[in-house]
Amino acid sequence: MSAGREQGGTGDLEAVLKEAGLRITRQRRVILAILAGGGDHPDALALFRRASRQDPSISLSTVYRTMKVLEERGAIQRHTFEGGPARFEPADGVHHDHLIDLETGKVIEFRSERIERLQEEIAAELGYEIVSHRLELYGRRRGED
Amino acid sequence: MSAGREQGGTGDLEAVLKEAGLRITRQRRVILAILAGGGDHPDALALFRRASRQDPSISLSTVYRTMKVLEERGAIQRHTFEGGPARFEPADGVHHDHLIDLETGKVIEFRSERIERLQEEIAAELGYEIVSHRLELYGRRRGED
DNA sequence: ATGTATGCAAAGAGTTTGCAAATGT
DNA sequence: ACATTTGCAAACTCTTTGCATACAT
Numbered sequence: 001m002s003a004g005r006e007q008g009g010t011g012d013l014e015a016v017l018k019e020a021g022l023r024i025t026r027q028r029r030v031i032l033a034i035l036a037g038g039g040d041h042p043d044a045l046a047l048f049r050r051a052s053r054q055d056p057s058i059s060l061s062t063v064y065r066t067m068k069v070l071e072e073r074g075a076i077q078r079h080t081f082e083g084g085p086a087r088f089e090p091a092d093g094v095h096h097d098h099l100i101d102l103e104t105g106k107v108i109e110f111r112s113e114r115i116e117r118l119q120e121e122i123a124a125e126l127g128y129e130i131v132s133h134r135l136e137l138y139g140r141r142r143g144e145d
Numbered sequence: 146m147s148a149g150r151e152q153g154g155t156g157d158l159e160a161v162l163k164e165a166g167l168r169i170t171r172q173r174r175v176i177l178a179i180l181a182g183g184g185d186h187p188d189a190l191a192l193f194r195r196a197s198r199q200d201p202s203i204s205l206s207t208v209y210r211t212m213k214v215l216e217e218r219g220a221i222q223r224h225t226f227e228g229g230p231a232r233f234e235p236a237d238g239v240h241h242d243h244l245i246d247l248e249t250g251k252v253i254e255f256r257s258e259r260i261e262r263l264q265e266e267i268a269a270e271l272g273y274e275i276v277s278h279r280l281e282l283y284g285r286r287r288g289e290d
Numbered sequence: 291a292t293g294t295a296t297g298c299a300a301a302g303a304g305t306t307t308g309c310a311a312a313t314g315t
Numbered sequence: 316a317c318a319t320t321t322g323c324a325a326a327c328t329c330t331t332t333g334c335a336t337a338c339a340t
Contacts, residue, residue, distance in 0.1 A: 022294080068331090115264070115267075127287055130282050130283070132283045135280045138276050139268050204322045207320080230305085
């Protein structure tokens with residue numbers, strides 16, 4: 001099992017847009033920078049608030065539209081954790097799962113080859129092939145409370 | 146790994162309400178029977194439509210309210226699969242995970258002790274204890290398409 | 291110059307809630 | 316009898332969309 005995340009450069013996401021023939025607008029530049037630099041998993045509203053600080057003209061619609069475009073290109077991932085709104089993170093190529101701290105909402109990433117393999121086996125036994133999957137652990141720090 | 150579900154009797158859910166000092170109304174009786182007898186994972190609207198057939202006076206609010214009450218008592222589970230609305234199933238005591246057929250939306254239940262154990266290990270390594278978790282495989286039948 | 295992206299306001303899906311009337315115990 | 320539950324409509328949260336204007340290329 002492994003945990004942690006590598007910071008992707010800001011340019012990665014802009015490159016995705018450029019290569020798709022899409023435009024790098026002032027708003028998108030701001031949003032992408034936040035997404036690439038945050039290292040966390042903000043929802044649309046959080047993104048909007050952070051972006052507004054740098055450019056008060058940005059609208060929530062643009063945040064959503066930008067997320068949609070990036071998601072379609074596979075440049076970001078959209079997660080819908082229990083209950084809450086969708087949260088976004090830059091796709092770092094390697095699939096990983098999430099542990100959500102129930103007190104703080106903080107998200108810890110991890111990856112387990114063994115679990116990945118087991119999932120494949122299970123799907124195969126049931127006669128299926130996996131297209132995608134989602135493993136989320138909701139927990140609290142040990143020795144708290 | 147194991148798959149399948151056992152049918153719980155209709156009385157189970159009514160008993161939960163009774164023991165909680167809540168009332169068994171005509172509407173609840175209908176909704177609970179559908180839930181217990183369906184063997185599937187209907188969303189609120191599906192539940193509402195099926196219930197309406199037996200009792201056209203039932204409202205969607207009542208479906209939602211009934212789900213909430215049962216969920217609070219741990220008698221049912223609420224799942225929010227990718228994108229869609231919440232879907233409900235009677236809690237059969239033993240935790241299980243889900244494989245969702247992407248073509249049909251059908252849900253197959255399974256349980257893997259090994260995965261359960263691995264999850265615990267991972268959480269422990271990260272310094273957490275698991276409160277709940279969610280493992281969903283999205284796939285398509287092999288040899289199709 | 292041209293098509294793309296934007297902000298705004300309105301609409302949409304899913305779910306919850308306030309209220310007065312109905313109903314289970 | 317009396318608290319609980321109901322149906323209805325309105326409110327709410329999150330997200331998408333139509334449209335006229337602004338902007339990147």
